[in-house]
Amino acid sequence: MTATSETGELSWSQRWTTWLRERTTVRSGREYWEGTFPAISEEIMKLDRNMRITPRFVADHDLFTLESISGMTEEAVAALRSEGFIHNGKWNAPVGPAALDFVDRHHLSELVSELTGVDVEEPQGATYIAYFEAGGHLDFHLDDFHYGEVNLIICLRHVVPDSTRNPSATVFIQSGGYRSCPLETGSFVLFDGAFTPHGRTPLAEGEEVILVSFSFKTKSRALWNVQDAPSAPPTRDEIEAAGTTIGAGAGNGN
Template identity: 45%
Template sequence: MLQHLIDQDEGLRMVPTDRNELTTAVGQLNEELRGLPEEADPARTRVLTRWIGIGQMCLGNHDEARTVLRQSLDLAAALGNTRAVVATGLNLGDAHRYAGDVQGADALYRSALNTARSHHPELVDFALQHTGKNLMERGDLASAKAHLQEALRLRITKGDAGLVESTQAALARVELLIGRADASAADGAVPRQWSGEWTSWLQSRTTAQTPARWAEDFPALRDAVRGLNAHQRVYPRHLRDQPFPAELIAAMAAEAEKAVAADGYLHNGKWNAPVGDAASRFAGQVDLAAVVARSTGLEVEQPHTAVYIAYLEEGQFLDFHVDEFGFGEANLILCLQHERPTAAPSVSTTVFITADGCLECDLAAGDCVVFDGALTPHGRTPLTAGESITLISLGFRARDQASRTVTNLPPVPR
């Protein structure tokens, strides 16, 4: 129906061959859908909603795509059309994947693959192909390769040259990424070791758990930290009163709470959890790169990575450390929620060690702090009774990729 207007980009995602033509075609399908009489065959409604959803997904209208494809999937299930359930489930999985909803996409792909294996073996190769692409984007390259190799075997048996070529292209992409990952792992071993050794050195000499120690320990750290500071492109800055929509902050706070409860994992003493739709909407409506550029003078790309962070228990803290280089030249930590007891004499703060001393930032909801996590020792002081904090941490890469390797950075003090 719209196949002639859809192609694949380098990452094997569907894109329009001509955006204006696809927009017009989707509009025409919407007109037909609105014009259907109440007594119209629901099978026609199912087909129209499926293709409208696919078109909207290719145009980047993710919310509309998911809404319409969910309607089509529900119609397929109500009609007992399990073949359409598989096909539309894969499309809906793609829509969730394109929107950054990893969990939603995973569930839909697993369901579609299970249904195909049990009811429609002729569709298993399609389910394997979509699932393989999802695994590829998640970075699970070994599983992606296994799924795509199974799909290729099935498609060779089918004898469909077009399908075989499609899977071969996906496998070639996976092999390319595996090669890059292997090279990156080899190149990244030394930076990871450098970051880890600096963190160990810091934690052997001071701690965020006992703020009273900073004054007595700081003179011994001054020269070492000054050497790190000399290479920073971003210095810590506490940003208050940012014009972030309050409803987006609240939506991320609610999403983070659910994500921590369902998929949270402890990392360095804090809870981490993957971001979802609410974070994607926030990043889509707020120009975060501009926020970083205005506050630091460093032009950066839009965030390439993000994670929710939560501190929920009295005494929980994050000891001083430096991040691995892969997180980027600039980090932005945005506070989504900070519950604090009214009578507490002090609260937990984000803290940095700089050449001028220790900088503490008490973040309230909507506040953020920008810094260079790879070259700025940072942590969090312990939570008081009744206190809890939810954050989102985002990583940015500089548009001007100045050389930054361990060969031109200060070695770990001995």
């Protein structure tokens, strides 16, 4: 997400994120969703209808082996140590030569085009992401449109203690409900971050997650058009403000 505008107004993604976080959280178990999801399903369907690609979770792929991603993993650990900063509750660090080499060596844009069925350009953005502390999480949100139409997250390392019963996972909300993707080393997800609410559930004690995220623009400019993107429902503050205004107006009329 980006910061608010100079006028203090929330962006499209921030308005949706605010609405989502008033009604959902990655900290809730599956039983919570069975009772809560029907109340938000109609709005989620509006987002689904605008997705440029269908989210895809791949647990195993020939390219993303431990050996093929080892260079990025080493680079990520070093970058997070020396240049890491906390953003939205997670650690971030810039990618370097190892990530750029991975993109070129494995023809990443061609692979993403093949997997999504949508032709994409070379990655326009990339970053290392990490979670190290117990309880660390990222609540549901939507990305700004400028991040691109396709997001690829590859798991570089996921350390899970043997005693952990519920490891942290990347999670999504779709019209079909709540989907959990327990990314392990080498597995990945492809999704449209602007129209697919996503986040990460809390880490257990001793758990560690390191990811690399790539964003892609599609070659089809038609998919850049978001003029028909659904407006976010009113937040609770907006509903309360509207009620106050109506009440004040009624009083002035007496």
